[in-house]
Amino acid sequence: MRKEVIIIGNGIAGITLAVLLQRKGISFSLLHRKGEKPPFALGETLPPSAMPFLQKLQLLNTFEENAYRKTYGYHSMWGSSRVTDINFYHHNPFKNGLKINKYQTLEYMRDLIRDDMVSYTKGFEIIHEAHGNTVVLAKNDGVKMVQGQILVDATGRNRAVLQKLKVDSEIHDELVAVSCHVPKIKHPKLTHEVYVESFEQGWGIVSALNETENICTMYTNKGHEILSKLKDISQCKSALSETIYLKDFIAQVNQAKFKGGNANSSVAKRISGSNWLALGDAAMSFDPLSSHGITNAIYTAARATETIEKKLSEADPDVFAEYGEAMQTIYQQYLISKNNLYRQETRWKDSEFWKQFFLVKDWY
Ligand SMILES: Cc1cc2nc3c(=O)[nH]c(=O)nc-3n(C[C@H](O)[C@H](O)[C@H](O)COP(=O)(O)OP(=O)(O)OC[C@H]3O[C@@H](n4cnc5c(N)ncnc54)[C@H](O)[C@@H]3O)c2cc1C
Known part of the structure; x- marks a missing residue:
């Protein structure tokens, strides 16, 4: 089986990439583990700032129709024992976020690309990865060989492809x-x-x-x-x-x-290579306090689609390196804002959990 792109991972990042590639007519196979159980519902929140982006990608209806509900704000008690009321009423152009039903949203999107999904029971193996030619074996009782030009790691925090490519991660907390x-x-x-x-x-x-x-x-x-x-x-x-x-x-x-x-923050030491890239949590995983994990999965899938399209059509040699650098920059900015957020809580700054945010100096 010869495709332009091989995606490994069946979560929001991998499925979004598959849907966006399909729209562009770029051929792909999405490899996934057979018989995965529906994930534990975490009820992730998408903030109102993510809505225009979903709209631009023509995915807003999909996310809205499959969501648990719309959210119009939240309360927090952070930094003092006073409750803060954050109301989305003042947000523009969307005055709501979404409490997403990830399983239902993914099932809906999987139906669009099911013909291009390949399942395996006994793991996968990258047997060749060089000069624009990647061969991946999906292992069942027999073996299915999938050949492609570009390999994508969308396996979330497992970073299963990166591990096989011997790419380490930087871990920033526990x-x-x-x-x-x-x-x-x-x-x-x-x-x-x-x-x-x-x-x-x-x-x-x-x-x-x-x-x-x-x-x-x-x-x-x-x-x-x-x-x-x-x-x-x-x-x-x-x-x-x-x-x-x-x-x-x-x-x-x-x-x-x-x-x-x-739920820690970590980033792959390399997010792209000459003909592979990582997206979603596999590229960089965010603290849930940021409420940006799902947005990151969708954003990286959209950026990866543009990057792959350029690579295939213009044979631009730098485009994958640029993708990796852009993601590393985003991650560094994220670390600064995440740490600032934690530092707003000073009531227990010497305690075992909170002191870590006050010891780190080098993010400033
Ligand atoms: C407790 C908690 C709360 C959160 N709350 C929020 C929130 O409110 N808002 C928000 O935006 N984000 C939140 N997040 C983060 C968000 O869930 C993730 O960032 C997002 O789901 C990442 O999507 P992904 O597709 O990159 O990875 P995943 O969702 O992890 O998908 C990876 C896929 O790859 C598959 N896979 C793994 N290993 C292999 C392998 N070896 N071979 C093949 N397939 C493999 C997995 O089974 C899975 O299907 C939260 C996370 C946690 C843990």
Whole structure:
């Protein structure tokens, strides 16, 4: 099978790239692991600033129609015990963000490109990667050979292609997330259905997924002593007992299934090579506090589409290097703003979790 592009990874970055390449008539195969379970619903939020970009890409309807709901603002208690009300009413041109249903959105988009998806059960292997010719083996009981000019890593934080290409990552913190779905309660003191609160050992966010469920996610550092407590509902209640409103969302919950995972900031040491590139979390993964992971996945997919188109049509030798440099610049700017955000919380600046943001000087 010979294609112009081979994409590995079946998330928002890989699928968006596939849809955009299809529109341009650029041939591709998207390789993915067979029988992947629907991911745990994180209820990611897209901020209003992402809406014009989705509109420009003609993806806004897809995201809106498959979203859980529109969001019109959020509350946060960060830096003091006063609740801040962030209202999207003043945003232009869109006065709302979206609480996306990633699984449903992806299924809708996958239907557009299903004919070009290749599944495998026993891994993949890059057997040749040079001079504009990449050969990837998708391993099942037999082997399917896919040949292409350009290889794309869209495998998220796994960076499965980059690992095979021996490209390392720079890791900037140790943030981990613990999430659970809990019955929805409407907090009497809060109008918006998204609420963020910091606490001595980390921070947490609760938001409504739908009419019956809230998703509750707590963040701390890998190895922090609070982490094991956050994974058990009764211990979680006592660990969060000092919080102001966060504790109220789990007060009546007696059973919950927790899902943990990495949520740290990291970047691939190289984001592109002569005929490969990485996008989404595989290129750079953002702290969920930024609410920019999904926007990043879509943005990098759009930039990658332009880059691939130029490479194929003009045989421009520098275009992949420019893509990598642009992404590294974005990541450096992101690190500065992320750190500034954390530094707004000074109440526990000597604590194990918060002190890291006050020790680092070299981002200024
Ligand atoms: C707790 C939490 C909350 C978040 N909240 C928000 C938020 O509110 N707003 C926001 O914008 N972002 C948020 N994010 C970030 C957002 O979810 C990610 O940035 C985004 O989903 C990344 O998309 P992706 O396609 O790059 O990677 P992924 O979604 O990770 O997709 C990668 C795909 O590659 C597949 N894959 C992995 N390894 C292999 C392999 N070896 N072979 C083949 N396929 C493979 C995976 O199965 C998956 O399908 C949050 C993240 C976390 C952890």
